[in-house]
Amino acid sequence: EAAVTQSPRNKVAVTGGKVTLSCNQTNNHNNMYWYRQDTGHGLRLIHYSYGAGSTEKGDIPDGYKASRPSQENFSLILELATPSQTSVYFCASGGTGQNTLYFGAGTRLSVL
Amino acid sequence: GDQVEQSPSALSLHEGTGSALRCNFTTTMRAVQWFQQNSRGSLINLFYLASGTKENGRLKSTFNSKESYSTLHIRDAQLEDSGTYFCAAEDPGNTGKLIFGLGTTLQVQP
Structure with missing residues (x-):
């Protein structure tokens, strides 16, 4: 079973501060994605990557x-x-070809 | 999103009954995936279809790329089926991007 781990699971940050969200996958997938989920908007794609060194x-x-x-x-x-x-x-x-996506558990971020 | 339209937006079923969820696409898509977001917020991959029909237990999904739609059928609904179901279509430009619909919130009642 594919494994995608996100950290932290919850984060409270202050306005103007720097926040880093981390993601680790053990499936040797080439493609990785960051989405945000908001009520009324569903899942929206922020950045993605095709492999090490690549960001889109x-x-x-x-x-x-x-x-x-x-x-x-x-x-x-x-x-x-x-x-x-x-x-x-x-x-x-997700892998190339049949790009079945496996999601992490999510990070809840609050910026105050 | 605009390119992926899901219906209905909300659905209520009694245990043991069934229904169909639908996604319409405004353009030709390469493939479709269906996800369930459960009560804990986790997104679980249900199906990947490039064409045709797949079945897994009480769930069955069809993707008609020519007519630009996909369906997810749930039969004999159980309480644990409650959650939000998303379809996501692969960008036709072969970028690896998935375009998500806004979801169908399903509540299964005893």
């Missing part, structure tokens, strides 16, 4: 950076957190 902008990348230092790890970075970034963030991994 998703549909709502503004205010976020991503880093993929290795096949296993994909981070989402909020350099200057704002209250509008309060949300639940999901990381996912």
Whole structure:
């Protein structure tokens, strides 16, 4: 079974602070994704990656950076957190070809 | 999202009954995936379809790429089936991106 682990599971941050959300997958998947989930918007893609060293902008990348230092790890970075970034963030991994996605448990972020 | 329209937005079933959830796509999609988000918030992959029909227990899904829709049938609904069901379509440009619908919230009642 595919395993995607996110940390932290919950985070409270202050406006203007830096936040790093981490994601680790043990499935040797090439593709990794960061989504945020908000009521009324469903899941929206922030950044994704095709492999180590690669990051691509998703549909709502503004205010976020991503880093993929290795096949296993994909981070989402909020350099200057704002209250509008309060949300639940999901990381996912998927292989090439049949790109079945496996999600982590999510990180609940509150920016005060 | 606009390219993936899910219906109904909410559904209530009694245990033992069934129904169908639908996703319509505004453009040709390469494949579709269905997910269940359970009461703990976890997203569980149910199906991946590039075409045709797949079945798993009480769930069955069909993807008609030519007519741009997919369905998820639930039969003999159980309480643990409650949650939100999302369909997601693969970007036709083969970027690996998935476009999610807004979900169908299913409540199964005793």
